[in-house]
Amino acid sequence: MKMLVGSNLERVLAAGHFAVTAEVGPPRGPDPGDVKKKARILRGVADAYNVTDNQTAVVRMSSIAASKILLQEGLEPVMQMVCRDRNRIAIQSDLLGASALGLRNVLCLSGDHQSAGAGGKLKGHPGAKNVYDIDSIQLIAIVKGLRDQAIQEGGDSISPAAPFFIGAAWTPLGPPEKFRTIRLAKKINAGANFIQTQAVYDIKRFAEAVRRAEDMGLTDRAAILPGIIVPRSAGMLRYMNANVPGVEVPDEIIQRMKDASDPQEEGIKIALELIGAVKSLSGIKGVHLQAIEAEGLLPDLIKAAGLLPRPHVY
Amino acid sequence: MVDEIKELNQDTEVVVLYCQHGLCDEAKASAWSEQACGLSVRAIMMPCSSKIEVHYVLRILESGADAVEIIACPEKSCKFLVGSRRAEKRVEYLRGLLERIGYTPERVGISRRLAQSPQELIDLAKARADAVRPFGINPMKKGEQQ
Amino acid sequence: MIFAEWKPLDELIDKLEPHKKVLLAGCATCVAECAAGGEKETETLAPLLRMALKKRGHSIEILTATLEKQCEWEFVEELAEKVAGVDAIMSIACGIGVQALAERFDPIPVYPGVNTSALTIREEAGLWAARCAACGDCVLGETFGYCPIARCAKSLLNGPCGGTRKNGKCEVNEDVDCVWTLIVERAERQGRLESLSVLRKPKDWSNSRHGGPKRVIREDLRQ
Numbered sequence: 001m002k003m004l005v006g007s008n009l010e011r012v013l014a015a016g017h018f019a020v021t022a023e024v025g026p027p028r029g030p031d032p033g034d035v036k037k038k039a040r041i042l043r044g045v046a047d048a049y050n051v052t053d054n055q056t057a058v059v060r061m062s063s064i065a066a067s068k069i070l071l072q073e074g075l076e077p078v079m080q081m082v083c084r085d086r087n088r089i090a091i092q093s094d095l096l097g098a099s100a101l102g103l104r105n106v107l108c109l110s111g112d113h114q115s116a117g118a119g120g121k122l123k124g125h126p127g128a129k130n131v132y133d134i135d136s137i138q139l140i141a142i143v144k145g146l147r148d149q150a151i152q153e154g155g156d157s158i159s160p161a162a163p164f165f166i167g168a169a170w171t172p173l174g175p176p177e178k179f180r181t182i183r184l185a186k187k188i189n190a191g192a193n194f195i196q197t198q199a200v201y202d203i204k205r206f207a208e209a210v211r212r213a214e215d216m217g218l219t220d221r222a223a224i225l226p227g228i229i230v231p232r233s234a235g236m237l238r239y240m241n242a243n244v245p246g247v248e249v250p251d252e253i254i255q256r257m258k259d260a261s262d263p264q265e266e267g268i269k270i271a272l273e274l275i276g277a278v279k280s281l282s283g284i285k286g287v288h289l290q291a292i293e294a295e296g297l298l299p300d301l302i303k304a305a306g307l308l309p310r311p312h313v314y
Numbered sequence: 315m316v317d318e319i320k321e322l323n324q325d326t327e328v329v330v331l332y333c334q335h336g337l338c339d340e341a342k343a344s345a346w347s348e349q350a351c352g353l354s355v356r357a358i359m360m361p362c363s364s365k366i367e368v369h370y371v372l373r374i375l376e377s378g379a380d381a382v383e384i385i386a387c388p389e390k391s392c393k394f395l396v397g398s399r400r401a402e403k404r405v406e407y408l409r410g411l412l413e414r415i416g417y418t419p420e421r422v423g424i425s426r427r428l429a430q431s432p433q434e435l436i437d438l439a440k441a442r443a444d445a446v447r448p449f450g451i452n453p454m455k456k457g458e459q460q
Numbered sequence: 461m462i463f464a465e466w467k468p469l470d471e472l473i474d475k476l477e478p479h480k481k482v483l484l485a486g487c488a489t490c491v492a493e494c495a496a497g498g499e500k501e502t503e504t505l506a507p508l509l510r511m512a513l514k515k516r517g518h519s520i521e522i523l524t525a526t527l528e529k530q531c532e533w534e535f536v537e538e539l540a541e542k543v544a545g546v547d548a549i550m551s552i553a554c555g556i557g558v559q560a561l562a563e564r565f566d567p568i569p570v571y572p573g574v575n576t577s578a579l580t581i582r583e584e585a586g587l588w589a590a591r592c593a594a595c596g597d598c599v600l601g602e603t604f605g606y607c608p609i610a611r612c613a614k615s616l617l618n619g620p621c622g623g624t625r626k627n628g629k630c631e632v633n634e635d636v637d638c639v640w641t642l643i644v645e646r647a648e649r650q651g652r653l654e655s656l657s658v659l660r661k662p663k664d665w666s667n668s669r670h671g672g673p674k675r676v677i678r679e680d681l682r683q
Binding site for chain 2: 468470509510512514
């Protein structure tokens, strides 16, 4: 089977396995030990691990550095890259550097606006200058150019080409809903190989969106991995439903968490049901698990979902 | 347009800007004044309270008046429909400006009344004077004026 | 119009404190339209500043003048007869006006009284909203008359990010419509939604400030 890049994630998907990715948030500090700790907890439970890029515009250890540390720990990273902070020159430079360090998967995102970093207890940098020189779709095209034509955005060549398995995000239930599948098509046309979605709770509506993508032939061209976030409390779900764009939580699920005598246990139960539900949808090739600052939950969850051990594909 | 009362020789100086419809008919043409303790009132009639601009009121305060009370018609009675509402918004804005430069916002106020007698207007001026008195006389009164 | 707002009054007061005779210059064009620097505002700000400084124990003389435009030398010249003895000028015109006065009346220091921040339309009384970002590479023909550079917080060119709120507002500011939602809806109304499937390439920002300070010569108009 011809590989574009040969990353573990690509090989697992190409071999037809149901892929598992998990998210790792870098620390708000320079200690590689913090990353290694998470690596130890998550080793072996996923095929690749997303490393966020200053998520919510909060300064953290860079995605490229944290990804390299994960790689050194034997985990395969998906380096996330946002357009908020760097122009096309810095982005392409970082891509070359990432490739040199052995990083092979990149998730291309627009990135939260810098105002998001000032919230709750954090001051952030709301006064920082906007970059957004390019958007996520242009970024996908740039990465594809570096990989398939050894060419930079401006037209100059690189040597050799930089191999990347290219990912993009999808928010299927965000307004305007009818455009979301068109936007997905744009990302896949630009070169996206795999797609990770915003957290799914409303299976019915998600399934409809996947069907629309299937009708457009998109599910054959890129591997869609729905995002699953383990619910921790009814309050958390209510908050996400109201405040996180694209996240729709059905009332029954909120009610279940509310009524649960052991919310943590119920949350795991719900997550397992969601994993099972998306696994049964045609067009879905894997799952993307996020447990914000609660990575410890994931190994048991993935095991209970029957997704361990992870396949070794050579 | 300008009706002036003889100045009363007391402490707190309040200028009353009243919409011509704020004063009852019998009183309109005549000068009216009433001596009140601690209060000096100067009344100026406007064709509509919406004619009162922020800078007009500021100049009155700059010239040393301790406070300005605007008498505007109630919302439904404004002959110019939205005039008195505009006046209210400007008063709010001006109160904010005064606060930002370290003056008490109490130096400007607005009452929504129709067809008052001179005594009723003086009572409103007195209420304004009472509100502003704890904050002392207008700093613009001290020393040399522009 | 070019949009500006007063700087915090404390800053203006601090700036003028060391001075004795100041000329406060307004402008009857853009800044008048956004209620920051027109004649009304000049006549409001002058007594406000005098009163503020009086409270600090300073007597300051503030002259006022409102020019038709502060970006035309012929109007700027009208101030020449008013600057005798003035030891500072504060302009509440946009940054262009401030600089014109600074150039013409050098060495009198000229201070800005406003922050110039956007190119806006007055949507309704008391409401101004940014419409143009002067990017130098106008895409309005492709985005159905809505500017994604000025009106999208991320200046996206290929559709909305995942941050559009359920009510169609922008995740960055809940009072602002997600402009891509507006673009999609208008495209639909015009029956041309597929035109938004086209991949828009990265923008050439060089015809704006990003390419360096702009200096344009039109030979046909030179003397």
